[in-house]
Amino acid sequence: MLNFYVLTLFPEIIYGGLNHSILKRAVDKNLIRINCVNIRDFSKDKNKRVDDYTYGGGCGMLMQAQPVYDAFKSVKKNCPVIFLTPHGKIFNQKLARKFAVENDLILLCGHYEGIDQRVIDEIVTDEISIGDYILTGGELPAMILIDSISRLIPNVLGKNESCEYESFENNLLEYPQYTRPEVFHGKHVPKILLSGNHSAIKNWRQRQSFITTWMKRPDLLKKMEENKMNAIFSRRSIRKYKNESVTDEQLELLLRAAMAAPSAMNSQCWEFVVVRDKNHLSELATLNPYHQMLKDAALAIIVCADLNKILANEYWIQNCSAATQNILTQANEMGLGAVWLGVAPYEDKMQRISDNLNLPENIKPLNVISIGVPDEFKNANDNFDTKKIHYEKF
Numbered sequence: 001m002l003n004f005y006v007l008t009l010f011p012e013i014i015y016g017g018l019n020h021s022i023l024k025r026a027v028d029k030n031l032i033r034i035n036c037v038n039i040r041d042f043s044k045d046k047n048k049r050v051d052d053y054t055y056g057g058g059c060g061m062l063m064q065a066q067p068v069y070d071a072f073k074s075v076k077k078n079c080p081v082i083f084l085t086p087h088g089k090i091f092n093q094k095l096a097r098k099f100a101v102e103n104d105l106i107l108l109c110g111h112y113e114g115i116d117q118r119v120i121d122e123i124v125t126d127e128i129s130i131g132d133y134i135l136t137g138g139e140l141p142a143m144i145l146i147d148s149i150s151r152l153i154p155n156v157l158g159k160n161e162s163c164e165y166e167s168f169e170n171n172l173l174e175y176p177q178y179t180r181p182e183v184f185h186g187k188h189v190p191k192i193l194l195s196g197n198h199s200a201i202k203n204w205r206q207r208q209s210f211i212t213t214w215m216k217r218p219d220l221l222k223k224m225e226e227n228k229m230n231a232i233f234s235r236r237s238i239r240k241y242k243n244e245s246v247t248d249e250q251l252e253l254l255l256r257a258a259m260a261a262p263s264a265m266n267s268q269c270w271e272f273v274v275v276r277d278k279n280h281l282s283e284l285a286t287l288n289p290y291h292q293m294l295k296d297a298a299l300a301i302i303v304c305a306d307l308n309k310i311l312a313n314e315y316w317i318q319n320c321s322a323a324t325q326n327i328l329t330q331a332n333e334m335g336l337g338a339v340w341l342g343v344a345p346y347e348d349k350m351q352r353i354s355d356n357l358n359l360p361e362n363i364k365p366l367n368v369i370s371i372g373v374p375d376e377f378k379n380a381n382d383n384f385d386t387k388k389i390h391y392e393k394f
């Protein structure tokens with residue numbers, strides 16, 4: 001369950017706006033909880049005032065630090081504190097995913113001309129903006145965050161409401177969609193959608209998605225290019241997973257990425273064993289004390305080499321490592337979490353895996369890759385170290 005704590009002067013806006021439809025059902029099913037904390041309740045003024053004039057002059061009133069601070073203290077949670085402000089990072093799907101793995105989130109809504117800077121500096125961990133325009137208060141942005149974060153919580157969307165392929169998930173806009181009737185004002189539904197040919201429909205949709213994005217939001221395509229770099233820099237070892245599955249399409253993309261790796265003399269000596277059965281994953285976890293996360297993983301890919309296919313025998317580890325790294329990068333690119341679990345070159349570890357998977361004598365396991373829907377978020381690591389770079393000679 002994700003608990004939202006909204007520090008606000010207007011709880012009725014929040015409750016009134018969110019107590020409907022999908023979010024109401026999510027609250028009823030205890031998947032999310034929305035708790036408003038009325039900042040005015042913490043005013044020490046006899047008239048319950050929470051604002052005052054700004055030092056140095058200027059128009060408008062400012063929310064005072066003390067009631068905001070005391071409202072925050074009343075929540076008693078060690079979690080992200082998000083201040084909705086035009087100063088913040090522009091909210092997007094990636095940030096929604098980052099916040100969706102938390103158990104608690106505090107959202108601070110300002111009013112009047114703003115909030116005393118000292119309390120912002122003291123309690124806020126994340127400043128978020130929903131766009132470059134000014135609103136009368138932080139309640140509407142807070143509701144937008146609550147909506148987009150909540151729909152990422154497992155089971156909040158029902159089967160008919162969820163969609164594997166949605167706008168922004170891949171920095172592409174969604175393809176056009178149609179429902180009955182087949183002809184409206186003389187306009188026909190594209191024929192291919194009536195063909196029943198699922199792979200042709202999938203291709204058509206991908207193409208339409210690309211074309212729509214190119215025409216309406218070319219900036220997103222540029223972002224996609226930048227993301228290729230991000231997929232490398234933001235990859236981290238993810239060892240905590242949600243109880244959610246990885247789709248067949250995602251698995252296929254991971255394996256395609258693996259097989260796009262370079263290999264010595266183009267031997268492509270790799271073989272992949274995919275384990276998805278929960279009992280089997282738990283069994284694999286017992287083979288190595290450092291592989292415990294497999295118990296909660298959606299799947300494992302064991303990257304192996306076929307020694308019979310190796311032309312330059314000694315390079316099988318490098319070939320399979322390149323394939324492994326492609327899987328890790330692709331997993332990150334798709335919003336999945338993965339970690340490389342070492343097996344080779346240790347004979348005893350390799351033997352335990354070989355016995356478990358019934359690997360023939362010529363098939364050698366390099367590693368196990370544990371993969372799932374992330375339940376932790378790690379910041380990108382920048383390990384760049386100029387001392388490790390040597391020019392011409394060491």
Ligand SMILES: Cc1cc2nc3c(=O)[nH]c(=O)nc-3n(C[C@H](O)[C@H](O)[C@H](O)COP(=O)(O)O)c2cc1C
Nearest residue numbers: 235236237238239290291339340341342343378381
């Ligand atoms: C050859 C190899 C073996 C690894 N084995 C394990 C392992 O058995 N268990 C584990 O939790 N992580 C394992 N890792 C992941 C490393 O701990 C991780 O990559 C490292 O701490 C850097 O963190 P980052 O991947 O988040 O940047 C392994 C990584 C490599 C390359």
